[in-house]
Amino acid sequence: MMRSSSVSVCGLVLLVLVVVLTASSSSEAxxxxxxxxxxxxxxxxxxxxxSGKPPPACCSGAKSLASAASTTADRKTACNCIKSSAKSLTIKSQLAQSLPSNCGISIPFSISPDTDCSKIS
Structure with missing residues (x-):
């Protein structure tokens, strides 16, 4: 059970990291x-x-979220939403880790289930 939870969080943390692509700050999400x-x-x-490449709708959604979450507050909100949703999902960590590159999105940092949403800038 713990392994499943860690994999879920890891996969969804990856998706939140897509949100961290833009660098600006604000106080309201x-x-x-x-x-x-x-x-x-x-x-x-x-x-x-x-398996294989993600569906086009998935990549479109990930890119849309990355564009929409343009402030620090937005990225923190997205991170917390994803971590909350992760509790009810089981994700294949390998697919989650390859999602950014498979969708043409670059993430310049490590993917970790231990991401502290409060430290996202």
């Missing part, structure tokens, strides 16, 4: 949990049991 869920919903079945 304009993005909501419903925005995050809407953008990443097309990735769930792929990350849970897919």
């Amino acid at each position: 304009a993005i909501s949990c419903s925005d995050v869920v809407k953008d990443l919903r097309p990735c769930v079945s792929y990350l849970s049991g897919g």
Whole structure:
């Protein structure tokens, strides 16, 4: 059970890291949990049991979330939403780790289930 939870968190932490692509700051989040869920919903079945390349709708959603989460507050909100949602999902960590490169998104840092959302800038 603990391994499943760690894999879920790792996979979804990867997706939140997509959000950290832009670097600006603000004190109020304009993005909501419903925005995050809407953008990443097309990735769930792929990350849970897919193989190969993610579906175009998944990559489109991940790119959309990365664009929408343009402030520090937005990125922290997205991180917390994803970590909360991770509790109910089982994700294949290898698919999650390869999602950014498979979708043409670059993430210049390590992926970890231990991401502290409060430290995202």
